[in-house]
Amino acid sequence: MERNYFKAILLAAFAGLFIMASCEKDLIGTELDNTPVNNFELFWRTFDQHYGLFEVKNIDWQGIHDQFSGQVNDQTTDEALYKVFSDMIVLLNDNHVNLYPTNGDLPVFPGGVLSYRNGELKILKIQEDYDLEVVKRYVTDYRQLTPFIGYGKLPGNIGYLSFTGTDARKKAQKAMNAALGDLAETKGLVVDIRGNYGGFDPTAQYVAGRFAAERKLYMTSRKRNGPTHDNFTSPVEWFVEPTGNAQYTKPVVLLTSRFTQSVGETFTLAMRQLGQVTMVGDTTSGCFSDNPNFELYNGWLFSLSVGDYRAADGQSYEGIGIAPDVFIRNTREDLLAGKDLTLEKAMEVLDR
Amino acid sequence: MKWKFAAIAFLMAISITRAQDLPMRRWMPTHNRIGLALGIGTVTYQDKNTSPLIYRSRPTSLRLFYNLESDRFLFSVDLDLKLGSTAPKYHPGRILYFQEADYEGNAEDKKFPAGGTLLAGRLGLGAYYKVAAAKESALKLAVGARVSNELFYPQGWTSSGMFNALSLGPEMLTQYRANDHHSFSASVRLPMTALLARLPYDNTVSSPNKTQTGGFFSRSQWVGLKKFAAPTLTLGYNYQFNPHWGAGLNYELGWYRIEQPQTMKAVNSSFLANFYHQF
Numbered sequence: 001m002e003r004n005y006f007k008a009i010l011l012a013a014f015a016g017l018f019i020m021a022s023c024e025k026d027l028i029g030t031e032l033d034n035t036p037v038n039n040f041e042l043f044w045r046t047f048d049q050h051y052g053l054f055e056v057k058n059i060d061w062q063g064i065h066d067q068f069s070g071q072v073n074d075q076t077t078d079e080a081l082y083k084v085f086s087d088m089i090v091l092l093n094d095n096h097v098n099l100y101p102t103n104g105d106l107p108v109f110p111g112g113v114l115s116y117r118n119g120e121l122k123i124l125k126i127q128e129d130y131d132l133e134v135v136k137r138y139v140t141d142y143r144q145l146t147p148f149i150g151y152g153k154l155p156g157n158i159g160y161l162s163f164t165g166t167d168a169r170k171k172a173q174k175a176m177n178a179a180l181g182d183l184a185e186t187k188g189l190v191v192d193i194r195g196n197y198g199g200f201d202p203t204a205q206y207v208a209g210r211f212a213a214e215r216k217l218y219m220t221s222r223k224r225n226g227p228t229h230d231n232f233t234s235p236v237e238w239f240v241e242p243t244g245n246a247q248y249t250k251p252v253v254l255l256t257s258r259f260t261q262s263v264g265e266t267f268t269l270a271m272r273q274l275g276q277v278t279m280v281g282d283t284t285s286g287c288f289s290d291n292p293n294f295e296l297y298n299g300w301l302f303s304l305s306v307g308d309y310r311a312a313d314g315q316s317y318e319g320i321g322i323a324p325d326v327f328i329r330n331t332r333e334d335l336l337a338g339k340d341l342t343l344e345k346a347m348e349v350l351d352r
Numbered sequence: 353m354k355w356k357f358a359a360i361a362f363l364m365a366i367s368i369t370r371a372q373d374l375p376m377r378r379w380m381p382t383h384n385r386i387g388l389a390l391g392i393g394t395v396t397y398q399d400k401n402t403s404p405l406i407y408r409s410r411p412t413s414l415r416l417f418y419n420l421e422s423d424r425f426l427f428s429v430d431l432d433l434k435l436g437s438t439a440p441k442y443h444p445g446r447i448l449y450f451q452e453a454d455y456e457g458n459a460e461d462k463k464f465p466a467g468g469t470l471l472a473g474r475l476g477l478g479a480y481y482k483v484a485a486a487k488e489s490a491l492k493l494a495v496g497a498r499v500s501n502e503l504f505y506p507q508g509w510t511s512s513g514m515f516n517a518l519s520l521g522p523e524m525l526t527q528y529r530a531n532d533h534h535s536f537s538a539s540v541r542l543p544m545t546a547l548l549a550r551l552p553y554d555n556t557v558s559s560p561n562k563t564q565t566g567g568f569f570s571r572s573q574w575v576g577l578k579k580f581a582a583p584t585l586t587l588g589y590n591y592q593f594n595p596h597w598g599a600g601l602n603y604e605l606g607w608y609r610i611e612q613p614q615t616m617k618a619v620n621s622s623f624l625a626n627f628y629h630q631f
Contacts, residue, residue: 024396024619027607027617027619028396028397028398028406028617028618028619029398029406029615029617030406031398031404031405031406031442032404034442042404050553050554052554100448100466100509101448101449102443102446102447102448102466103446103447104447104448104449104463105449106449107449107450107451108448108449108450108451125451125453126453126454126455127454127455128455131455169563200558200564201558202558202559202560202561202562202563202567205560205561206561223552223553223554223556224553224554225552225553225554225613226553233552233554236559236560237560238560239560290554290556290558292402292510292511292554292555292556293402293509293510294402294403294510294555295402295403295404295405295440295510295512296404297404297405298443299405299440299442299443299446301466301509301510306554306555306556307554307556332455335455336455336456
């Protein structure tokens with residue numbers, strides 16, 4: 001008798017395993033064929049359903065589809081497809097849009113146009129106006145507290161704080177306590193974000209709060225939440241307000257560059273709301289939104305801006321950047337000569 | 353699909369309903385069992401909120417478990433951890449190529465794999481009533497409920513598939529003890545409701561004054577079967593060396609269908625070898 005029950009259990013078990021194991025396609029689904037046409041349509045459609053800046057940048061995305069779709073067929077090579085995608089995303093003028101081919105032969109393509117000089121648009125790939133090693137020639141007792149936060153002292157009792165990205169929140173809190181504690185007696189502070197290429201906005205919000213005397217709105221953000229171009233979440237307000245155990249409210253110069261981007265720029269929006277801050281350097285990059293990665297059937301990756309981030313006055317600086325109060329830009333020759341004229345200008349402003 | 357699940361349920365039901373007139377045996381030789389299991393498995397998933405690609409991981413599994421048997425009830429606590437690399441099933445060896453240069457004229461080409469990792473964890477608490485009709489047979493049945501928290505945390509160039517679910521649902525256990533040494537077991541569970549956290553449509557978590565973890569979990573919401581379906585089947589064989597020590601093999605098959613904000617499906621199968629102590 002027991003043998004019968006045992007057989008029934010085994011039968012059920014094996015039937016279950018066989019059925020479940022044999023129907024992964026039913027349980028998971030399938031991928032569409034990895035063809036150039038399918039990849040082109042998915043690339044275009046993902047932007048269409050997720051990109052947050054069509055309205056801000058006045059982009060006719062359907063027109064771009066019509067312009068490029070004829071260049072792709074099922075015989076299109078990877079190189080040709082890469083060229084098509086690159087040409088499409090350059091039109092967005094968005095430094096947060098990147099194309100990552102994954103076959104190992106085609107380089108990552110940054111979509112941002114960072115320079116408009118003498119009537120020519122350029123994607124800048126090499127930062128030629130900032131080098132922390134050159135900065136260190138001016139700074140005494142420089143201490144790198146985390147991968148993204150370091151500090152030291154400049155001549156004339158001026159403090160220097162390098163903020164190049166965002167650590168984990170607790171790490172940033174600890175580093176800011178140490179840095180601002182040691183710099184509390186300085187007469188002014190240079191906050192250098194020329195090498196800040198991005199990170200996590202709430203951590204930058206915390207760091208900005210270490211310089212705030214009161215609560216002020218500095219940014220609103222809304223993100224795509226559906227497939228049509230006007231599908232957005234409700235706007236979220238971002239405030240800069242006093243954070244940490246003490247705030248530095250003496251004069252501050254914020255150093256920016258054309259390579260200051262993403263979190264570097266939302267941080268700039270926050271710092272601009274503080275009365276004691278003067279912005280010195282170059283106009284920032286002009287890319288504020290979060291930019292998650294998406295994928296194509298061929299395994300390639302690409303990132304795109306899903307949000308519409310505005311300054312407190314409602315103005316969007318996407319694709320434009322934030323202009324400094326005092327414009328100055330180091331040249332490559334300056335750096336090669338060990339000179340940081342932008343930093344010297346900052347000290348001059350604080351010495352006034 | 354429905355007929356396939358119906359067939360499994362029917363076969364199990366036949367086994368259970370005929371098991372009413374066999375000699376009495378307990379589920380375990382003693383009241384408490386504590387054990388450790390190690391194993392391997394496969395997790396396959398596709399998250400249409402992020403990617404059209406099907407991902408596959410072959411993680412290593414670790415399970416710690418504790419079982420308690422009283423006259424009428426069974427209780428269980430188990431912690432499962434899975435850790436392994438993950439990659440698109442049809443593009444396992446993706447390489448990224450970066451061209452880097454600096455103002456001093458140095459140029460460097462960098463190539464590295466676009467890999468990812470999968471961490472999955474589950475903490476489960478179950479309480480089950482030993483069905484009277486099956487109490488005296490070698491083939492036993494217990495029905496009850498299980499509370500479980502599952503974290504599915506893939507990391508890489510996308511966060512495809514990420515979710516956390518605190519779920520509650522019924523579970524049915526059966527055991528066949530052939531003799532003092534050999535026993536076979538099976539269980540089926542189906543969460544009916546879950547507090548589910550998923551990335552939103554935009555696939556980001558940043559929001560004012562919140563950490564990444566806080567931003568992710570702040571979007572948790574209660575959902576029903578329509579948005580979170582996760583049936584799981586387990587099969588086991590145990591060999592009892594003596595009343596205090598035993599070892600066994602387990603197989604677990606789980607399927608997930610999450611409809612928030614877009615469809616994510618996953619299949620998880622694991623083989624584990626366990627070793628346990630009873631007291």
